[in-house]
Amino acid sequence: MIERATTRLHVETQINGENTDYLCGPEQSLLEVLRDVLGLTGTKEGCNDGNCGACSVLMGSRLVNACLVLGAEAEGQEIRTIEGLAGPDGLHPLQQAFLETAALQCGICTPGFLIAAEALLDRESEPSEERIRFWLAGNLCRCTGYDKIVRAVQLAAERLRQAGQLREMEVPT
Amino acid sequence: MAAPTALRTIGQSIPKRDAYSKATGGAAYAGDVRFPGTLEAKVLRSTHAHARILSIDTAEAEALPGVYAVVTGKDVPPTRIGRFIRDRHALAREKVLYFGEPVAAVAAVNEETAERAIRLIKVQYEELPAVFDPEEALAPGAPILHPDLPSYVDTGRPERSGNMRNRVVHEVGSVDQAFAEPGLIIYEATYRTPRQSQAFTEPHAAIAQTDPDGKVTVWAATKAPFGERQSVADTLGLPLSRVRLISPVVGGDFGGKGAAFIEPIVALLSRKARRPVRLTLSRMEEITAMTSRPSCVIRLKMGVRPDGSIVALDGTMLMNVGGVDDTGGGGAGAANSLIGAYRIPNARVVATSAYTNSSPAGHVRAPGGPQTSFATESHMDSLARLLRRDPLDLRLQNALRDGDTAPSGHGILRNVGLQACIERARDWMASNLGDIGPNEGVGVALSLWALHPNPAKVNSSATVRIDMDGGVVVLTGVTDQGGGQWTIVRQVAAEVLGVPIERVSVIAADTEATPQEQGTGGSQTTYRVGNVIRQAAEDARRKLLRLASERLGVDEEELDTQDGEVFSRSDGSKRLTVAEIAQTAGGSSSGPIIGTDAEDREREIREQGEERTETVDAPSFACHVAKLSVDPETGLISVSKYYTSQDVGRALNPRNCKGQIEGGVVFGLGYALSEEILSENGTNLNANLWEYLLPTAPGIPELTVELVEVPSTFGPFGAKGVGETPCIPVAATIANGVEDAIGVRVTQAPLTPERVLAAIQARGKS
Numbered sequence: 007m008i009e010r011a012t013t014r015l016h017v018e019t020q021i022n023g024e025n026t027d028y029l030c031g032p033e034q035s036l037l038e039v040l041r042d043v044l045g046l047t048g049t050k051e052g053c054n055d056g057n058c059g060a061c062s063v064l065m066g067s068r069l070v071n072a073c074l075v076l077g078a079e080a081e082g083q084e085i086r087t088i089e090g091l092a093g094p095d096g097l098h099p100l101q102q103a104f105l106e107t108a109a110l111q112c113g114i115c116t117p118g119f120l121i122a123a124e125a126l127l128d129r130e131s132e133p134s135e136e137r138i139r140f141w142l143a144g145n146l147c148r149c150t151g152y153d154k155i156v157r158a159v160q161l162a163a164e165r166l167r168q169a170g171q172l173r174e175m176e177v178p179t
Numbered sequence: 180m181a182a183p184t185a186l187r188t189i190g191q192s193i194p195k196r197d198a199y200s201k202a203t204g205g206a207a208y209a210g211d212v213r214f215p216g217t218l219e220a221k222v223l224r225s226t227h228a229h230a231r232i233l234s235i236d237t238a239e240a241e242a243l244p245g246v247y248a249v250v251t252g253k254d255v256p257p258t259r260i261g262r263f264i265r266d267r268h269a270l271a272r273e274k275v276l277y278f279g280e281p282v283a284a285v286a287a288v289n290e291e292t293a294e295r296a297i298r299l300i301k302v303q304y305e306e307l308p309a310v311f312d313p314e315e316a317l318a319p320g321a322p323i324l325h326p327d328l329p330s331y332v333d334t335g336r337p338e339r340s341g342n343m344r345n346r347v348v349h350e351v352g353s354v355d356q357a358f359a360e361p362g363l364i365i366y367e368a369t370y371r372t373p374r375q376s377q378a379f380t381e382p383h384a385a386i387a388q389t390d391p392d393g394k395v396t397v398w399a400a401t402k403a404p405f406g407e408r409q410s411v412a413d414t415l416g417l418p419l420s421r422v423r424l425i426s427p428v429v430g431g432d433f434g435g436k437g438a439a440f441i442e443p444i445v446a447l448l449s450r451k452a453r454r455p456v457r458l459t460l461s462r463m464e465e466i467t468a469m470t471s472r473p474s475c476v477i478r479l480k481m482g483v484r485p486d487g488s489i490v491a492l493d494g495t496m497l498m499n500v501g502g503v504d505d506t507g508g509g510g511a512g513a514a515n516s517l518i519g520a521y522r523i524p525n526a527r528v529v530a531t532s533a534y535t536n537s538s539p540a541g542h543v544r545a546p547g548g549p550q551t552s553f554a555t556e557s558h559m560d561s562l563a564r565l566l567r568r569d570p571l572d573l574r575l576q577n578a579l580r581d582g583d584t585a586p587s588g589h590g591i592l593r594n595v596g597l598q599a600c601i602e603r604a605r606d607w608m609a610s611n612l613g614d615i616g617p618n619e620g621v622g623v624a625l626s627l628w629a630l631h632p633n634p635a636k637v638n639s640s641a642t643v644r645i646d647m648d649g650g651v652v653v654l655t656g657v658t659d660q661g662g663g664q665w666t667i668v669r670q671v672a673a674e675v676l677g678v679p680i681e682r683v684s685v686i687a688a689d690t691e692a693t694p695q696e697q698g699t700g701g702s703q704t705t706y707r708v709g710n711v712i713r714q715a716a717e718d719a720r721r722k723l724l725r726l727a728s729e730r731l732g733v734d735e736e737e738l739d740t741q742d743g744e745v746f747s748r749s750d751g752s753k754r755l756t757v758a759e760i761a762q763t764a765g766g767s768s769s770g771p772i773i774g775t776d777a778e779d780r781e782r783e784i785r786e787q788g789e790e791r792t793e794t795v796d797a798p799s800f801a802c803h804v805a806k807l808s809v810d811p812e813t814g815l816i817s818v819s820k821y822y823t824s825q826d827v828g829r830a831l832n833p834r835n836c837k838g839q840i841e842g843g844v845v846f847g848l849g850y851a852l853s854e855e856i857l858s859e860n861g862t863n864l865n866a867n868l869w870e871y872l873l874p875t876a877p878g879i880p881e882l883t884v885e886l887v888e889v890p891s892t893f894g895p896f897g898a899k900g901v902g903e904t905p906c907i908p909v910a911a912t913i914a915n916g917v918e919d920a921i922g923v924r925v926t927q928a929p930l931t932p933e934r935v936l937a938a939i940q941a942r943g944k945s
């Protein structure tokens with residue numbers, strides 16, 4: 007028995023550096039595709055309506071709530087999720103800083119915060135504390151009170167700056 | 180117990196082991212558990228606040244292609260379920276008692292189909308008169324929600340009748356006589372507090388699987404897998420052994436994940452469909468139909484002598500616990516919390532909880548705490564103003580001291596760190612508050628969360644096992660919803676056994692694998708569960724030493740453990756690794772090394788006897804200070820600095836302690852400033868995260884947390900509870916700061932700009 011006759015779209019995209027394709031319904035969100043079609047459950051669902059940030063992913067350099075983006079919109083895009091944050095050499099400096107400063111408790115918000123913070127540090131190497139707080143205003147955390155999260159982002163930013171300076175010294179211009 | 184001077188892991192900020200998987204997206208929460216062929220569930224919810232169900236027609240829904248199972252109240256036995264009182268069914272049987280009550284549920288190939296099927300179910304209701312105000316609900320002639328209430332199973336034996344879910348009278352001294360004292364200054368006021376959502380970031384999620392032989396396994400976001408197993412078994416009519424509940428990583432609880440609402444539903448569906456079935460609630464369902472902190476009206480009267488000593492307190496509390504209730508508004512605990520952190524010789528509190536056709540009430544972080552504290556701590560400031568006294572001074576004068584009877588009447592308070600907390604706060608204020616500008620002010624308040632688990636009634640147990648490679652495995656029923664419970668468990672076991680923390684792992688919260696456990700909460704886990712872990716680890720240690728003594732030819736008393744080795748204190752050359760001992764243990768006469776808490780627990784109860792049961796040995800006190808400003812034009816409060824000193828007994832893991840306290844303060848800030856479930860005729864209006872306003876990163880003040888350590892007598896390594904205390908006094912701290920800033924008293928929380936403005940305007944008129 008054919009259970010439904012809805013059109014399915016074939017989407018070709020890149021997720022965490024890997025070429026990926028999938029079939030999805032025209033109304034299926036990217037969050038649903040990631041979690042249910044592709045089994046990438048690291049991206050979390052807290053509200054499904056754009057108000058908690060738990061589903062934050064990067065679409066190119068754009069920070070989006072995956073629950074508000076259609077699966078079909080990923081066509082031809084580069085998507086980055088929490089599963090792609092750590093590099094081959096280990097944790098991303100943001101992840102490292104979150105662990106060191108205990109910036110997570112239950113951790114359900116953590117993938118979203120990490121991706122959102124990564125989007126910020128991609129753009130700005132020296133964000134002020136206020137800038138960090140406002141940038142993260144779309145991500146809810148009920149456990150930590152945010153303080154340790156802000157400190158972790160500051161710590162990671164600082165380390166990334168230092169690493170950047172080292173690289174500059176190594177490559178004479 | 181190991182000598183406290185040589186502690187190696189206790190007192191260290193050991194990172195949580197699961198933090199790595201959480202930070203890389205690898206941690207599997209209940210909503211992440213997947214099986215091939217899993218069906219999606221949806222719940223049909225009541226569209227009436229109070230109605231009789233005349234009929235439910237599911238034929239069309241069942242005929243929809245892709246639908247595998249439809250269940251209604253007909254699939255549910257008459258036995259009621261519930262955590263503290265059994266007052267509900269997994270699916271409504273004859274009547275619905277609140278808007279959003281589950282009426283039917285569907286399992287289908289995907290969410291879309293399930294959603295369509297839900298809309299095809301036809302329910303005929305006969306609307307009944309509804310009541311939403313607790314005072315009206317208690318008045319004669321009100322529609323009665325639970326006519327069979329007296330026959331319900333309840334953990335306590337509260338006074339109950341009609342819509343009165345319970346009434347608790349807490350009385351010490353002779354109140355009426357005390358108020359008659361000549362010259363007494365008497366102050367009376369009424370306070371109102373809101374319904375607050377736990378608002379954990381992870382909504383309720385569960386997935387159920389039924390074996391071909393009918394056994395059901397449920398993975399659920401719950402902090403009380405054993406209690407929920409009971410509810411699932413009761414609903415399915417199965418013995419406990421045929422139901423398995425597993426709580427994986429939980430994404431926040433704050434009191435809301437201890438009662439089985441969705442678990443029995445997915446279990447019923449999975450049994451009927453013979454497929455795995457999962458359900459994740461939407462945020463709208465969470466705020467519309469799941470539990471919240473009950474709203475509360477408190478009338479409070481206190482009598483104080485001109486010298487500042489408070490001699491009498493008289494209070495009433497009325498809580499709205501909605502259509503079905505989890506906890507009775509905090510019951511007795513809430514009643515005695517109204518006395519706060521003070522020695523008041525004559526006190527009477529009458530706390531009443533009423534059923535209404537509102538959404539259910541339940542536990543929210545520090546049940547009973549924030550609402551009573553808002554009243555008492557606001558009142559203390561008003562008294563200080565009347566007496567022209569410094570508010571912190573007046574508090575210190577009346578503060579509970581070591582040797583006083585606990586306000587709960589449960590015993591003598593010991594190890595009181597309150598005075599130390601106040602002193603630390605004073606020091607901080609002296610050097611950190613800075614200038615106070617116009618419309619700026621400072622608020623203070625005290626907090627108390629007193630633990631007195633009777634060890635003979637503790638429903639916790641643990642097993643500690645040493646593997647053949649020397650690794651230690653702790654089996655415990657306790658869950659970890661982010662508070663770091665599993666880390667504390669590992670730390671305690673590592674400390675007692677003298678093995679590196681990396682060698683200790685935890686198997687937890689699986690009703691089939693772990694010993695029984697009442698559930699994580701009430702700031703009791705470290706204290707109560709920590710103790711049984713310690714006892715089980717000590718049992719394992721004794722067995723380890725006995726085996727080592729046989730092999731080394733050294734007396735057991737001569738032996739010690741450290742860094743994974745057992746060695747002779749007098750002859751360091753005589754040593755064996757834990758692994759070496761464990762390898763041969765299995766074939767020895769005593770068998771593999773397995774420790775349980777039973778022996779030490781019995782012995783300790785015997786030895787500590789009355790001293791233990793008559794002592795409140797782990798009171799957790801705190802002193803809070805806020806610096807804030809109020810915009811007189813808009814009524815908007817901006818908090819710039821927030822300080823708290825808290826007595827944690829002994830910080831087993833200081834960084835986690837501070838994290839809990841910071842999170843608790845911000846939880847309290849939400850309650851103080853913006854969080855409130857608004858409803859009209861039983862329908863919650865702001866059932867989403869853009870109108871139910873949670874604190875966000877930009878609005879958080881500079882937070883300072885200082886840990887005070889006055890060890891408890893019986894807690895593991897001196898620990899006390901941590902998590903509830905910090906959220907309790909925040910709303911009063913803010914309200915007191917507002918009065919200090921602009922001279923108006925706001926008696927209703929949260930202190931939204933509208934309320935502050937209204938108070939300013941009311942003062943203008945008077």
Ligand code: FES
Nearest residue numbers: 052054056059073
């Ligand atoms: S799940 Fe997408 S913002 Fe909450």
Ligand code: FES
Nearest residue numbers: 111112147148149
């Ligand atoms: S750590 Fe639990 S919500 Fe952020």
